[in-house]
Amino acid sequence: MRQTGVRGMRPGRTPSIVERITSDPRSTPFSVEFYPPRNEKEEQRLWRAVRTFEQLHPAFVSLTYGAGGSTRDRTVRIAGQIATETTLLPVAHLTAVDHSISELRGLVGSYADRGIVNLLALRGDPPGDPLGDWVMHPEGVEYAEELVRLIRELGDFHVGVASFPEGHYRAKDLDHDTYYLLNKLRAGADYSITQMFFEVEDYLRLRDRVVAADPVQGEKPIIPGLLPITSLKQVRKIVELSGSQIPPYLEERLARAAGSGPEEDRAEVRKVGIELATKMSERLIAEGAPCLHFCTLNFSRATQEVLTNLGLAPVPA
Numbered sequence: 530m531r532q533t534g535v536r537g538m539r540p541g542r543t544p545s546i547v548e549r550i551t552s553d554p555r556s557t558p559f560s561v562e563f564y565p566p567r568n569e570k571e572e573q574r575l576w577r578a579v580r581t582f583e584q585l586h587p588a589f590v591s592l593t594y595g596a597g598g599s600t601r602d603r604t605v606r607i608a609g610q611i612a613t614e615t616t617l618l619p620v621a622h623l624t625a626v627d628h629s630i631s632e633l634r635g636l637v638g639s640y641a642d643r644g645i646v647n648l649l650a651l652r653g654d655p656p657g658d659p660l661g662d663w664v665m666h667p668e669g670v671e672y673a674e675e676l677v678r679l680i681r682e683l684g685d686f687h688v689g690v691a692s693f694p695e696g697h698y699r700a701k702d703l704d705h706d707t708y709y710l711l712n713k714l715r716a717g718a719d720y721s722i723t724q725m726f727f728e729v730e731d732y733l734r735l736r737d738r739v740v741a742a743d744p745v746q747g748e749k750p751i752i753p754g755l756l757p758i759t760s761l762k763q764v765r766k767i768v769e770l771s772g773s774q775i776p777p778y779l780e781e782r783l784a785r786a787a788g789s790g791p792e793e794d795r796a797e798v799r800k801v802g803i804e805l806a807t808k809m810s811e812r813l814i815a816e817g818a819p820c821l822h823f824c825t826l827n828f829s830r831a832t833q834e835v836l837t838n839l840g841l842a843p844v845p846a
């Protein structure tokens with residue numbers, strides 16, 4: 530398997546995410562998440578964000594994997610460009626949606642060809658209606674756990690998985706949710722990244738559940754996912770599609786900030802969002818979170834403001 534550096538861009542072995550975050554000189558490093566752009570304009574915006582974050586030295590950057598063919602190709606291409614044309618360490622997401630095992634093998638091979646060895650193994654959601662019935666590809670896999678095993682069989686990859694502070698919306702209860710997360714870790718995942726959440730207690734309880742159920746797997750990092758909110762309409766949509774929730778107190782605060790006009794007051798919503806993400810980050814740092822993972826929506830400014838508040842980045846220009 531090829532690794533970053535073989536093409537001469539960055540010599541040496543590509544580190545795993547766990548190596549990267551545990552060797553970071555900062556007590557709590559951060560990482561950022563991008564999604565594959567849908568058109569040329571979005572692609573330019575993505576690259577502006579990539580170049581801005583490159584100056585801020587995230588521990589890693591992750592790139593989500595969509596439902597359609599062309600967006601999937603873009604994830605592979607852009608993750609490859611990040612690996613070879615920047616100093617950033619990419620984590621490429623991949624999902625089991627509409628893929629046979631043979632296609633999944635091919636996809637993992639495409640990542641390897643581009644020097645990508647850090648993968649986030651996900652089941653994905655049904656295309657069209659994420660909350661609708663999950664239908665497995667007849668020659669595919671049913672759960673992310675199987676995808677973890679498949680990737681591990683294919684080579685020396687470092688695999689992460691998803692975890693859910695509020696519990697996954699399809700899980701019967703939090704105990705089942707923990708049980709299935711542990712299965713993914715036991716199958717060979719090295720760490721998990723959580724779905725974004727708004728109550729730090731939910732993250733801490735997830736961590737406690739995992740440690741109590743299996744102290745060995747409980748050693749593996751659970752990286753909290755954070756969204757600096759910049760729009761009420763947008764966060765409502767994101768939360769609805771992910772099957773999670775905005776706590777009532779926050780919904781009320783954001784609604785007050787948004788005002789009652791035809792267009793929400795983005796500046797006021799943003800203030801609340803940045804303050805919340807900063808406070809959550811401070812608490813997570815105090816609680817020993819291994820890394821802070823920011824969903825950027827391919828913009829850099831809001832995340833950079835939070836990082837500035839935390840003393841992890843200079844004031845944005």
Ligand SMILES: Cc1cc2nc3c(=O)[nH]c(=O)nc-3n(C[C@H](O)[C@H](O)[C@H](O)COP(=O)(O)OP(=O)(O)OC[C@H]3O[C@@H](n4cnc5c(N)ncnc54)[C@H](O)[C@@H]3O)c2cc1C
Nearest residue numbers: 593594622651652653672673691697699700709722723724
């Ligand atoms: C950090 C992060 C990144 C993400 N990135 C993407 C992305 O790039 N693209 C995308 O499409 N989606 C992405 N998602 C969304 C994710 O694909 C969905 O949340 C999906 O519904 C669950 O994926 P999973 O990998 O956790 O599935 P799984 O771990 O397979 O779990 C799915 C459901 O089945 C249950 N379960 C697991 N194993 C079993 C079993 N053996 N028997 C019975 N029930 C079981 C679980 O409790 C859960 O309810 C991401 C989510 C997170 C948190």
